[in-house]
Amino acid sequence: MNYQGNYAFLDENSKKEIRRTILKAVAIPGYQVPFASRELPIARGWGTGGLQVSLSLVGEEDVVKVIDQGSDESVNAVNIKKMITDTTGVDTTIHTIESTIIQSRHRIPEVPLTEEQILVLQVPLPEPLRLIEPSERKTKEMHAYGEYSVSWLHIFEQIVRYGKASMQSDYPVIVNGHYLMAPSPIPRFDNPKMNQNEGLILLGAGREKKIYAVPPYTDVVSIDFEDYPFETESFSGAACRMTGLTDVFLDELQDEKTGESYYLTNDQSYMLEVLNEQQNTVTGGGTHE
Amino acid sequence: MGYVAVKGGQKAIERSNLALDYDRIKDGRVLDVADILAGMRPLVDQVMSESSLYDEELAALAIKQASGSMEEAVFLMRAHRSTLARLYYTNTTSTKSMFVERRISASFKDIPGGQLLGSASDFKQRFLDFDLLNETQEQVRETAENFEKKEFDAPVMNLRQLPKVIDYLEEEGLYTSQPLNDREPDDITKSSIQFPTSRSQRLQSLTRGQTGAVTSLGYAGIRGYGVASHPNIGELRVGELPLHVSDARHPDEEDQAYYIGSIITTEVESFLPIDVTDKDGKTTQSFAVGYGLTFGQNETKTIAMSVLDYSLEHPVDGYPTSDEEFVLLHVDSVESTGFISHLKLPHYVTFQSLLDGIREIKKGGTAE
Numbered sequence A: 001m002n003y004q005g006n007y008a009f010l011d012e013n014s015k016k017e018i019r020r021t022i023l024k025a026v027a028i029p030g031y032q033v034p035f036a037s038r039e040l041p042i043a044r045g046w047g048t049g050g051l052q053v054s055l056s057l058v059g060e061e062d063v064v065k066v067i068d069q070g071s072d073e074s075v076n077a078v079n080i081k082k083m084i085t086d087t088t089g090v091d092t093t094i095h096t097i098e099s100t101i102i103q104s105r106h107r108i109p110e111v112p113l114t115e116e117q118i119l120v121l122q123v124p125l126p127e128p129l130r131l132i133e134p135s136e137r138k139t140k141e142m143h144a145y146g147e148y149s150v151s152w153l154h155i156f157e158q159i160v161r162y163g164k165a166s167m168q169s170d171y172p173v174i175v176n177g178h179y180l181m182a183p184s185p186i187p188r189f190d191n192p193k194m195n196q197n198e199g200l201i202l203l204g205a206g207r208e209k210k211i212y213a214v215p216p217y218t219d220v221v222s223i224d225f226e227d228y229p230f231e232t233e234s235f236s237g238a239a240c241r242m243t244g245l246t247d248v249f250l251d252e253l254q255d256e257k258t259g260e261s262y263y264l265t266n267d268q269s270y271m272l273e274v275l276n277e278q279q280n281t282v283t284g285g286g287t288h289e
Numbered sequence B: 001m002g003y004v005a006v007k008g009g010q011k012a013i014e015r016s017n018l019a020l021d022y023d024r025i026k027d028g029r030v031l032d033v034a035d036i037l038a039g040m041r042p043l044v045d046q047v048m049s050e051s052s053l054y055d056e057e058l059a060a061l062a063i064k065q066a067s068g069s070m071e072e073a074v075f076l077m078r079a080h081r082s083t084l085a086r087l088y089y090t091n092t093t094s095t096k097s098m099f100v101e102r103r104i105s106a107s108f109k110d111i112p113g114g115q116l117l118g119s120a121s122d123f124k125q126r127f128l129d130f131d132l133l134n135e136t137q138e139q140v141r142e143t144a145e146n147f148e149k150k151e152f153d154a155p156v157m158n159l160r161q162l163p164k165v166i167d168y169l170e171e172e173g174l175y176t177s178q179p180l181n182d183r184e185p186d187d188i189t190k191s192s193i194q195f196p197t198s199r200s201q202r203l204q205s206l207t208r209g210q211t212g213a214v215t216s217l218g219y220a221g222i223r224g225y226g227v228a229s230h231p232n233i234g235e236l237r238v239g240e241l242p243l244h245v246s247d248a249r250h251p252d253e254e255d256q257a258y259y260i261g262s263i264i265t266t267e268v269e270s271f272l273p274i275d276v277t278d279k280d281g282k283t284t285q286s287f288a289v290g291y292g293l294t295f296g297q298n299e300t301k302t303i304a305m306s307v308l309d310y311s312l313e314h315p316v317d318g319y320p321t322s323d324e325e326f327v328l329l330h331v332d333s334v335e336s337t338g339f340i341s342h343l344k345l346p347h348y349v350t351f352q353s354l355l356d357g358i359r360e361i362k363k364g365g366t367a368e
Helices: A012-027 A048-057 A075-088 A136-145 A149-162 A188-194 A268-283 B009-025 B033-039 B041-051 B056-065 B070-081 B130-134 B137-149 B165-171 B199-208 B211-222 B299-313 B324-328 B333-344 B348-364
Strands: A063-068 A101-105 A118-122 A173-175 A179-181 A200-205 A210-214 A220-222 A250-254 A261-265 B099-104 B232-245 B258-277 B283-295
Touching: A012 A048, A012 A200, A012 A210, A048 A075, A048 A101, A048 A118, A048 A200, A048 A210, A063 A075, A075 A101, A075 B009, A188 A220, A250 B348, A261 A268, B033 B041, B033 B056, B041 B056, B041 B070, B041 B199, B041 B211, B041 B283, B056 B070, B070 B333, B165 B232, B165 B258, B199 B283, B199 B299, B199 B324, B211 B299, B232 B299, B258 B299, B283 B299, B299 B324
Parallel strands: A063 A101, A101 A118, A118 A200
Antiparallel strands: A173 A179, A173 A220, A200 A210, A250 A261, B099 B232, B232 B258, B258 B283
C-alpha cells in the first residue's frame, strides 16, 4: 500500500502536543505525565506509546533502530520499524552505535548509549504501584506524597515468604532521588544501565496514556534493603555459545538434538558485531559493512 | 565473511498478511460496501458508536476490510480518526430538536406526544426465516414498494418537537432538573481522563465503550452489583439530530450557525428512585436520571450506559459498577482487545527473568 498520509502518520498538532508532554517528562524525571494517547494502526499494548514518542520526534535525518526482546528481526520490531519507515522514509539500522532513535521493547541494548541518542522504551504498565494499589487516583496521591513504603513492604513480604526478593523484570527504581518508576519490563539486568546513562531515555505507555523520562546523567536506584541488596538475573557459569560472552543478558535455549540447554546473547545485533569482530581477528580478513 | 543472523520476521509478516487478504476473497465473492450499509445497519451503527466517528460509509468499509470482525473494524476506524485534524465543536444541541423515528416509555402509558414503536426487533418472533436463503432482488423491491404504498391509520404526530417525558416528572415535582451546563466538554481524545472524572469525561467513555462490555457491566449493576433498584426507562428515543457549527465571526449568534447535517442517535433517560434529605434532616424519595446517548440505533448499549451513568453519579461503596476507574478504564474496545491480544507477542526476556527468580528461590530454600 502506498502511504499518502501525513509525515509520521499523526497530524502535526498531535505530534506537537506529544513533544510538549516529553519536555515536561524530561523536566520532572520519573514523573508520569498524562497525555491524550492517539490510536494508531498498531494495536494498543503492542508498542503504541513508544511509537507515538518515536513518531513525534523522528526527523528526516534520523536513523532508527527497533528492538523487540533483544532482536531487530522479531515480528513486532519489524512491524513497528515498517510503520515508521513507511510514513517517514527515514533510514534504519540494526547497529546500536549508528542509530539516533532506538525504540525498544523489554531491553536496553548492551552497547552503551551516547549523548546523541534517544532510547524509547515501550511500556505496558507504567504505574509501579499498580499491583499493590489498583486505583489510579490513590497511586497519584502516593506519588505526590512520596509514600512508597508499600513497595518496600512488598519486597519485605517476599523475603519473609520466599527467603528472597522475588521481583522479576520491571523492578521498580527511584529516579533522581524522588519518583518511584516502573522501568518498563526490562530485565533487572538492565536496571543498572539506566543509572547515570549518557543518552536520553523516554518511556511511552499508549494504552495507559502516560509518558515519562530519565534524562541523561540521572541517578536511578533499584529499591532494596541493606541486608537484602538488589540482584540482577544470574547467569553464573553460563556463556553465550556463539561468542563466549558472559557479561550480557542471555537467552536460554534447548538443543533439539541433545536436549541440553545452552545460552545465546539476547542482544542479537551486539552478538553479530562481536562475532564479526572475533572472526576478523581469527582470519585477519577485511572489515564487515 | 561475518556471521549473518537468521532473518525471517519481515518475510513471515508479509506471508501472514497475504494469507489474511486471501481468506477474505478466496470464495470469489465481492462484498459490496453498499450491501453492508443496506443490510447490516446495526453493525454499522455499533462500529460508529465504538469508534466515535460518525461516517456510515467508512464504517461499512471498515467492516468489509475487517471481514465483519467488530473489534478490527472499530480499530481501523479509530486509527483513521487519529489522522484527522479536529477543527470544530458543534454547538450545544438539545435532543428536543430530534426528528424522532422511535420513541417509547416504559414508565408512563400515555406520554405527551405519544409512543412510537418505529422499527425494532423487540417483538419479532425469532424464528430463522428460511425464505431468506432464496431471497431475490425482485421480491425485495416488490416488498419495499408495498410497504411504502401502504397507508397506516396513525394519529398525526409532530415528530420534530416532541416534549420530553422527564418534563412531566418535573412538573409533578418528582424530579429536580440540574442547571444546564453548556460549557465545552473535557474532550477525552484531546487530554487524558483524570480521576475524579467530570461527567463529560464519563459520558464520553461510556458512549465510546464496547457494546458488550457496557451491556455486561450495566447488567451486573442491576443484578445486584451496584444499583439498589430496578431502573425504569422514562424515555428511549431514536432519531435524527441536526448539528450546527457556529460561524467564527459570530460565535454567539445561533441563526448565523452552519447546519452541517444530521446524525442518527439513540437517547435513553432512566428513572431511579433516590433518597433526598432536606435541610431539616427529613428524608424523602425523589427520582434521579441515568443518561445514555450513542451514535446510531444502539438501544441495549444506551440503556446499559444510562445504568452505568447513574451508578457512577450515585456511587455505592464497595460495588465495582460504582467504581469509575473500574468501569471507565475497562470498557474501551480498542484498549481492552489491544492489551489482551498483546499477550500473543513474545515475552522471552521477562519470562527468562521470572524463571531466574523462581530458580533462585528454589535454590535458596524457604524462609526461616
